[in-house]
Amino acid sequence: MKIDIILSGVGGQGILSIAAVIGEAALKEGLYMKQAEVHGMSQRGGDVQSNLRLSDKPIASDLIALGQADLIISLEPMESLRYLPFLKKDGWLVTNSQPFINIPNYPEMEKVEAELNKLPHKVVLDVEAIAKEVATSRAANIVMLGAAAPFLKIDFEKIEEGIRSIFGRKGEEVVEMNLKALKAGYDVAQSMQ
C-alpha cells in the first residue's frame, strides 16, 4: 500500500487538521508516514499546502515528485489547480467548490469550474454547506476529509478513531460534531462518483 496526497487551501482553513487526522489513522493502521507542512510567513492568508505520504514500506522523500500524487485534497477550488503538475495521470482531485476570495484578482468562477471540468477524475462539493447542514461550518475541513476518505485506502473506522484522538481533548460534543461531518462528506462523495 502506498498513497501520496497533496493537501491544499488558504492559511487558516484547516488543512493541517485534516493531515493530523489522517496521520493518526495511518499510525493506527501501522503504516509509515511522512508529512511536510508549511509554517510561518506563508500562513498569513496565503496559499498553503502539505505533502502527505503513507506507505506500508519506509518512505524516503518528504516531498512528492511531479506527476506522482494519487490524490489532491483541497479546501479551495483555485488552490486545487495550483498543484496539478503533481497529480498522476489517473489521480483524483477532491475539492471544495466554494472560493475563498481574499485577493482582488481572483479569477471568474466559471473559468475555475471549466478547468476543474477538464479533469477526468474529480469530486467537487460545497463542504461548507454540508457542514452547516449537519453540524457547523467550522467542520468544513472534516467534511472534506470525509469526501476524500474513499480514496485513502484506510478503513473508515480508523479515520473515525483518528477524529476521536485528535479532537478528544476538546470534549465529546466536538468529537460527535466532527464524526457527523466526516460521515456527511463521505456519503455525499459516494453518491457523486
Next chain:
Amino acid sequence: MGKHLFLGDEAIAQAAIDAGLSGVYAYPGTPSTEITEYIQASPIAKERGIHSRWSTNEKTAMETALGMSYAGKRTLCCMKHVGLNVAADCFMNAAMSGIHGGMIIVTADDPSMHSSQNEQDNRFYGNFAMIPILEPSNQQEAYDMVYDGFALSEKLGYPILLRITTRMAHSRAGVVTRPQKEENPMSTPADGRQRFVLLPALARKRYKVLLEAQDVFTKESEESTYNQYFDAPNKELGIITTGIAFNYLSENYPEGFEHPVLKITQYPLPRKMVEKLAAECKEILVLEEGFPMVEEQLKGYLNKGVIVHGRLDGTLQREGELNPDAVGRALGKKIESFYAIPEVVEQRPPALCQGCGHRDVYEALNEVLLEYNGAAKVFSDIGCYTLGALPPFRAIDTCIDMGASITMAKGASDAGLFPAVSVIGDSTFTHSGMTGLLDCVNENTPITIIISDNETTAMTGGQDSAGTGRIESICAGIGVDPTHIRVMVPLKKNFEEMKTIIREEIEYKGVSVIIPRRECIQTYARKRKAAKK
C-alpha cells in the same frame, strides 16, 4: 519511550529532554520555533524545571546557553539561519573556549526562502568555527543525533552545530524514543580560567588546541555510524549526499542504488570515505541541500583531478531547496508531469490579517507621507508588518535584518534624507532595535520611529515579547524625550488623531518614538477562546 509522530523540530526537542537537558535558549524564528515551544509545553520539562523561556535575541540566547554549559549542565540553543548571524560573536568564540556541559546549537536553515530574507547555508559557520556539524537525513536521525549529541559534545569538549532545513524541521514522521537520562549535576570546569578567559595570550593557546582537535573531529566522522557507504555496481559515477538529499536520491532508486553512494550526515568530511569513493568511481556527483559547500571542498580552486558535478557546474540548480525532481533531473531521469497549472490560477501572497493593528498604522502613515510628495522613505524591519510592502499598502522601502529599520533610517537621515521613518515591531525592537535607538538619541537624529506594538512575536505564531508593557520606559531610559514618546491606539475611529501625532512627530527635529499599541488579533482571539472554556 515508544513511537511518536514528530515534526523534525519536535524530535529534536524530545531528544534533548530525554538526554538530560537543563535549559533551552532561543529566539523565535521559522523554521526553528517549534523546538522551544515543544519544550515549553512538555509536562516532563515543567516537572524538571527545564529552562525554556524565550531569550531577547539569539546572541543573548547563545551566551546564556554557554553560561549554563560552563556550569556543567546540558543545554540547547536554537535559531533560524539568520539568527546565527546575530549570535556569531559568541558562536565563534565558544569554539575557542570549548564547553563543559554538553551544548548543541541548532540552526534551522530555510533554502528556497519560504519565510526568510536569504538562504544562507550555516554549515559554513560550522566550518568557520571549526567545530563538528551534524545534519540528520530524517526525523529519527534528528532524534538520535541530539540524544547522543550531548555526550559527543562532552567527549570532544566542543559545542556541536546541528543543521536542519525547512523540510526536516516541518515534516512529520514516526520516531522511536529512548530512555530518560538524568540531568548533569552542577559543576564548573577545573581548567576554566585557561579556557574561558580569551585574552590574546590564552586565546593563542586555545587556537592551537582547536587546530589539533580537527584530526580528532575527522576521525570521529570517519567512525560515525551516521556516515554510510553504500556500494553499487555502476562505478562510472559515485554520489555524495548530505543531510536530506539522501532521501531524494533514494526516492529516485526505489529498487536500490545504481551507483556507489556516500551518505554524509556528520562533518568535518570523513576523509577516508571520500577518498574511497573517489578512488573507485570515475566521476563524483554531490547532492547537497544548500550551498555547494562539499562540492567546493572537493574541487578546490584549480579543479584538477577527479571530476565533480553538482550545483557549481549546473548539474543541479544553483539555488533553492532540493526535491525528488531536481535530483532526478541531475541523474538523467525522465520527469513526467501530466497536467499544467491552468492560466487562471493567480498568486495568493500572504497578507496582514483583517483587523490587524498594523493595517491602521500603515493607512494613517501612508496618508501623512503623501504630504511630502514622495520624499519620505520608510525603513522597516522583520515581522508581520513587513507585509506592508505588498498591496494595498506598498508602505515600506526597506527590510534587511532584525533592527535595521532604526539604524538605516538614521544613516539616511545623516545623509540628509527627510522624512526618515522607521517601522519596527515590539519584539524586533527589543531584539535589536534598542542599541540603534541609543545611537539616534546620542546625536539627536531627526527621525520618527514607529514601534508598532502588538504585544507579541506575531509572525512566528504569537510567542512572548521581551519588552511587553515596558516599551515607553525602555525608550525613556535610553534617553528619548518623554514628550516625544507618543502612544496611540490603532483603530479606525482614531484615524485623525493618529495622523496628527505622526505629522507632529515627523516635523519635530529630533528623536520621536510613536507607539501604536493594540494586541495582535490572533493572540487576542486565542485568549478569548481559552477564557470561554
